[in-house]
Amino acid sequence: MKNSSSSEQQPAIEVRGLQRRYGPAGPAGFDAVRGIDLTVRRGELFALLGTNGAGKTSTMELIEGLAAPTGGTVQVLGHDPYRARALVRPRIGIMLQEGGFPSELTVAETGRTWSGLTSGARPVDEALDLVGLLDRRRVRVKQLSGGERRRLDLAMALLGRPEVLFLDEPSTGLDPEARAAVWRLVRELRAQGTTVLLTTHYLEEAQELADRLAIMHRGRVVTGGTVAQVIADRPSRITFELPERHGRHQDLSLPPLDAEVSAEGRRITLRTPRLQATLTELLGWAAHHQIELGGLDARSASLEEAFLAIAAEADNDNDTDTPALIGSAR
Numbered sequence: 001m002k003n004s005s006s007s008e009q010q011p012a013i014e015v016r017g018l019q020r021r022y023g024p025a026g027p028a029g030f031d032a033v034r035g036i037d038l039t040v041r042r043g044e045l046f047a048l049l050g051t052n053g054a055g056k057t058s059t060m061e062l063i064e065g066l067a068a069p070t071g072g073t074v075q076v077l078g079h080d081p082y083r084a085r086a087l088v089r090p091r092i093g094i095m096l097q098e099g100g101f102p103s104e105l106t107v108a109e110t111g112r113t114w115s116g117l118t119s120g121a122r123p124v125d126e127a128l129d130l131v132g133l134l135d136r137r138r139v140r141v142k143q144l145s146g147g148e149r150r151r152l153d154l155a156m157a158l159l160g161r162p163e164v165l166f167l168d169e170p171s172t173g174l175d176p177e178a179r180a181a182v183w184r185l186v187r188e189l190r191a192q193g194t195t196v197l198l199t200t201h202y203l204e205e206a207q208e209l210a211d212r213l214a215i216m217h218r219g220r221v222v223t224g225g226t227v228a229q230v231i232a233d234r235p236s237r238i239t240f241e242l243p244e245r246h247g248r249h250q251d252l253s254l255p256p257l258d259a260e261v262s263a264e265g266r267r268i269t270l271r272t273p274r275l276q277a278t279l280t281e282l283l284g285w286a287a288h289h290q291i292e293l294g295g296l297d298a299r300s301a302s303l304e305e306a307f308l309a310i311a312a313e314a315d316n317d318n319d320t321d322t323p324a325l326i327g328s329a330r
């Protein structure tokens with residue numbers, strides 16, 4: 001009898017001490033991935049984020065089995081994706097950043113060609129329908145818009161009904177409507193049990209979709225966890241503009257607030273761990289002095305703010321060689 005429980009408990013992706021070096025040893029080479037650990041559970045949507053050149057694509061390629069690591073190990077569905085490619089490849093789907101399909105082929109011909117290279121478990125028309133390209137099946141690839149090509153890349157990654165789907169910046173070049181459609185589809189696939197590893201530059205995309213995420217910077221994972229965990233210790237932000245100092249607004253010093261206050265001209269920014277309490281005090285003060293706070297905006301920390309702060313902190317720590325500067329994605 002097949003022991004399904006042990007394979008279900010096994011993570012979909014397990015990465016330990018992963019390293020990737022381009023070029024020779026020594027100063028002429030470059031360490032793009034510097035010993036990272038990641039665990040992606042079955043059925044989870046995991047987002048790999050990072051600053052430009054952080055090493056996301058280099059990491060994805062190692063996990064996809066497209067290259068051999070310089071050091072460390074990768075397991076996908078319990079196998080080494082590079083050495084045991086024949087076992088792993090039929091069970092995964094890869095949406096590359098540039099699919100590079102022949103431009104003279106039609107959409108349907110591309111699907112048929114690609115289908116022959118995968119397990120072909122999903123009919124071509126079904127895959128095209130999932131990404132909204134069915135009515136473009138007779139159009140040549142070269143005539144597709146950039147966004148339609150991206151969706152074709154995604155359709156091709158879905159042909160084998162993959163257990164693990166790799167999406168490298170899936171919504172780059174898509175208009176907001178197409179992006180929303182891709183998000184819906186990714187959520188549906190996840191709901192059906194597909195494990196998804198996603199890289200993206202859109203932090204909103206990660207915030208919308210990811211169960212967990214890791215942020216990479218200069219070849220290392222600098223923090224990770226659920227979106228809530230990553231933004232947990234980040235302050236909320238209140239911004240507003242004070243009125244000109246004249247008439248009854250002569251004395252405009254703010255009351256003592258549990259916040260870090262910064263001012264740029266009349267524009268004030270408060271960073272506070274207690275959004276509601278600080279906002280209440282601020283509004284009470286404004287009402288008491290009959291002050292109109294221009295362009296008032298109050299918001300909880302977002303992934304974007306956390307990301308920017310984490311990248312800046314990691315840069316400040318640049319000279320040290322600590323493998324995990326803030327936390328771990330495990």
Ligand SMILES: Nc1ncnc2c1ncn2[C@@H]1O[C@H](COP(=O)(O)OP(=O)(O)OP(=O)(O)O)[C@@H](O)[C@H]1O
Nearest residue numbers: 022023030032050051052053054055056057058059
């Ligand atoms: N073939 C290569 N030879 C040498 N260096 C490379 C090679 N490919 C990538 N790099 C370098 O490795 C680093 C990581 O690149 P990678 O493409 O993995 O980062 P990324 O996080 O995907 O970046 P981006 O978000 O900008 O696409 C970069 O500094 C890049 O210049």
